[in-house]
Amino acid sequence: MQTIRISRPNLPQPPKFTSVTDERLHRKQRLAAALRLFSRNGFDQDAAGQITARDPEYPEYFWVNPQGMRFSTIRVSDLILVNHKGEVIEGDRSVNEAAFAIHSQVHTARPDVVAAAHAHSTYGKSWSNLGRLLDPLTQDACSFYQDHTLFNDYTGVVLKLEEGKRIAQTLGNNKAAIVRNHGLLTVGHSVDEAAWWFITMERTCQAQMLAEAAGKPELIKPECANLARTQVGSNYMGWFSFQPLYEMIARQQPDLLE
Numbered sequence: 525m526q527t528i529r530i531s532r533p534n535l536p537q538p539p540k541f542t543s544v545t546d547e548r549l550h551r552k553q554r555l556a557a558a559l560r561l562f563s564r565n566g567f568d569q570d571a572a573g574q575i576t577a578r579d580p581e582y583p584e585y586f587w588v589n590p591q592g593m594r595f596s597t598i599r600v601s602d603l604i605l606v607n608h609k610g611e612v613i614e615g616d617r618s619v620n621e622a623a624f625a626i627h628s629q630v631h632t633a634r635p636d637v638v639a640a641a642h643a644h645s646t647y648g649k650s651w652s653n654l655g656r657l658l659d660p661l662t663q664d665a666c667s668f669y670q671d672h673t674l675f676n677d678y679t680g681v682v683l684k685l686e687e688g689k690r691i692a693q694t695l696g697n698n699k700a701a702i703v704r705n706h707g708l709l710t711v712g713h714s715v716d717e718a719a720w721w722f723i724t725m726e727r728t729c730q731a732q733m734l735a736e737a738a739g740k741p742e743l744i745k746p747e748c749a750n751l752a753r754t755q756v757g758s759n760y761m762g763w764f765s766f767q768p769l770y771e772m773i774a775r776q777q778p779d780l781l782e
């Protein structure tokens with residue numbers, strides 16, 4: 525029998541850098557693009573929400589969108605650099621207090637994490653009210669199978685570092701947390717990955733609510749959910765899934781790179 529070989533072009537790989545200057549610029553470009561994409565998806569609400577990216581040279585510092593600026597107008601030059609004390613090192617705008625309280629503690633607790641994303645997106649915050657983890661109902665949902673947690677203790681706006689620390693502890697080594705009565709939090713080994721997990725987690729919340737509204741959902745078997753997590757929920761797939769979105773938004777809104 526004749527064997528038919530299907531040739532697959534090489535898949536793209538995350539870039540490697542020899543200079544921190546280049547790596548910093550890359551992270552900032554991805555951060556600005558992710559914020560524009562969050563806006564396009566309707567994840568921004570008033571002044572809430574932020575994405576942070578660890579600085580490659582000063583790992584205890586992170587880049588973040590400034591307080592009170594719409595995600596839809598963010599440019600690379602608008603991003604601010606914040607140190608471990610919450611002081612703005614670069615940029616002339618201020619940092620959101622809650623953003624610092626949560627993200628500084630996540631970055632401290634997870635040295636493997638480059639970026640963290642949080643927003644008050646509609647389906648994520650609606651789901652967060654229920655106090656439940658997401659079920660493996662779809663292939664996409666399996667990205668979060670046994671890889672997300674629930675922070676089940678809402679006490680008001682997170683302004684204290686202690687509260688951010690408790691959220692970071694609850695996150696543990698997972699890629700995401702549902703922060704009850706508040707919204708979703710995702711992390712990644714690149715900005716790309718953190719942003720993609722957020723986008724697909726928001727849709728997963730939407731899909732589960734639709735399924736439960738329409739009938740009685742059937743869960744994917746644990747062994748299949750575990751396998752699917754290794755397939756669609758890997759660090760690489762998180763990065764890979766973001767690439768077409770980056771290319772689209774950078775082409776459509778090139779001013780984000782300014």
Ligand SMILES: [Zn+2]
Nearest residue numbers: 572573706707
């Ligand atoms: Zn929030």
